[in-house]
Amino acid sequence: MTRQDALVAVIEALHAEIAALKANDVAALESATQTKLAAIEAVAAHEATPPDAQIRELAAEAHRLNEMARIYVNLMAANVRRRLQDLAGVAAPAYRPGPRLAYG
Numbered sequence: 001m002t003r004q005d006a007l008v009a010v011i012e013a014l015h016a017e018i019a020a021l022k023a024n025d026v027a028a029l030e031s032a033t034q035t036k037l038a039a040i041e042a043v044a045a046h047e048a049t050p051p052d053a054q055i056r057e058l059a060a061e062a063h064r065l066n067e068m069a070r071i072y073v074n075l076m077a078a079n080v081r082r083r084l085q086d087l088a089g090v091a092a093p094a095y096r097p098g099p100r101l102a103y104g
Helices: 003-023 026-044 053-088
Strands: none
Touching (some): 003 053
């Protein structure tokens, strides 16, 4: 598998992960994650070769999609935490900014 093919596979797997997250489909998420990890290993096999512009562009797209997937996971975790607090009758702490420290 070429580096380009591997990066395309990572991108496709990230799309599948995001779709699985949106659908709450655990089996699809597991499958997409395994596919993504295998594709990442295939990309890593080419790390000695300097990336060209197309590879950098594909890597940037994969990074953007990975960040999107991370945001979905964080939102889901926050929703679960809030729901568990509601069920347990625990009030969520109010946001309070920390002390402002001056550096100089």
